[in-house]
Amino acid sequence: MTDLLNKWVCTKPFDYMQINSGETFVCCPSWLTFDINDGVDGDYKRIFNNAKAQKIRESILDGSYRFCNHKVCPDLNAVKNGREPEDAFVPKESFTIQKEYDVETLSLCQDMSCNFQCPSCRTKLIPNNKDTHAEKQTIQDSAMQSFGHSIKRVIITGSGDPIYSKIYRRWLQTATAEKYPNLKHIQLVTNGKLLTEKMWNTFTCTDLISLIDIGVDAGTKYTYENVTRLGGDWQILLDNIKFLSELQDRDRKLIISYVVSKNNYTEMSEFCDTLEDIIPLDSTNRLSFSINFRQIVNWGTYSKEDMQELQIFEPQHKDFTAFISELKRIQGRRRVSHNFNHLLENTND
Numbered sequence: 001m002t003d004l005l006n007k008w009v010c011t012k013p014f015d016y017m018q019i020n021s022g023e024t025f026v027c028c029p030s031w032l033t034f035d036i037n038d039g040v041d042g043d044y045k046r047i048f049n050n051a052k053a054q055k056i057r058e059s060i061l062d063g064s065y066r067f068c069n070h071k072v073c074p075d076l077n078a079v080k081n082g083r084e085p086e087d088a089f090v091p092k093e094s095f096t097i098q099k100e101y102d103v104e105t106l107s108l109c110q111d112m113s114c115n116f117q118c119p120s121c122r123t124k125l126i127p128n129n130k131d132t133h134a135e136k137q138t139i140q141d142s143a144m145q146s147f148g149h150s151i152k153r154v155i156i157t158g159s160g161d162p163i164y165s166k167i168y169r170r171w172l173q174t175a176t177a178e179k180y181p182n183l184k185h186i187q188l189v190t191n192g193k194l195l196t197e198k199m200w201n202t203f204t205c206t207d208l209i210s211l212i213d214i215g216v217d218a219g220t221k222y223t224y225e226n227v228t229r230l231g232g233d234w235q236i237l238l239d240n241i242k243f244l245s246e247l248q249d250r251d252r253k254l255i256i257s258y259v260v261s262k263n264n265y266t267e268m269s270e271f272c273d274t275l276e277d278i279i280p281l282d283s284t285n286r287l288s289f290s291i292n293f294r295q296i297v298n299w300g301t302y303s304k305e306d307m308q309e310l311q312i313f314e315p316q317h318k319d320f321t322a323f324i325s326e327l328k329r330i331q332g333r334r335r336v337s338h339n340f341n342h343l344l345e346n347t348n349d
Helices: 044-048 051-061 074-080 130-147 166-172 221-228 234-245 265-278 304-310 320-330 341-345
Strands: 008-010 016-019 089-091 105-108 153-156 185-190 209-215 252-260 287-295 336-338
Touching: 008 051, 008 074, 016 044, 016 130, 044 130, 105 130, 130 166, 153 166, 209 234, 221 234, 234 252, 234 265, 234 287, 252 265, 265 287, 265 320, 320 336, 320 341
Parallel strands: 016 105, 105 153, 153 185, 185 209, 209 252, 252 287, 287 336
Antiparallel strands: 008 089
């Protein structure tokens, strides 16, 4: 297996950084859990090239990938199984080793502030906190000072909501191509409630926002407002999606994320119908649109027993057969992707 992995280099640990509050990662921490922050200082240029980061990169170059989760990382799993790798992987012979590296993709996750209290994400509401604001701002400023010249993509945020957070919202309202000469892409990960036309028009970087990922996890007003998105408003969500779909300023991708569980699996097809009413299949605007259905993951908010009850996609679940029936209703629909194909392969028509 090492021989197979030794043919490729995953470039993420060489050009990607995610900053949390007190932690720094060179990949999604669910895939590579090793924190490279050594606690010496807040110099992210130094941190990104410290001894911890070098160990991770050595594990990539020697083909062991010993710090990576070989099961959870989808790209690594694909390579191990002989499938064509994603863009993060390049042939080893084409990779250039350097003495030190700069960040090209910066993921900001140091602020967990959010206007929603989604049970899958947190156990309590986390509002903007003025007592920790300065610390979170300093973290972001330090990262931007270190890599403002090199970043090509900024992702905000997997930790809260980028529009509700005062820190992230202020950055969106002041960031420009002149400040970040190599920045080509801003990726928003949001619940979408505050992403109204009025708010959009306050941003100074809309021409750089190339991808918007809105987490919904429901196909009906009741489930959205009372089960999966506590704090949400179904009609505001739909209105904002319609507004975003009609933007014509640049080519842009809109992803609607739908984390599947027992709470919402019967609404998948209905949700597809709803969005097709908003964004017709024959739409000719500049938007690339998709609905991504994914299995629920425990972020520490559920007990083992509760999680097992939610995992409708596990064959041992009592309602698994009903889930497969619902899954077949969205299989093959345009704009739809999901990571349940292995279940359909093992299921008779």
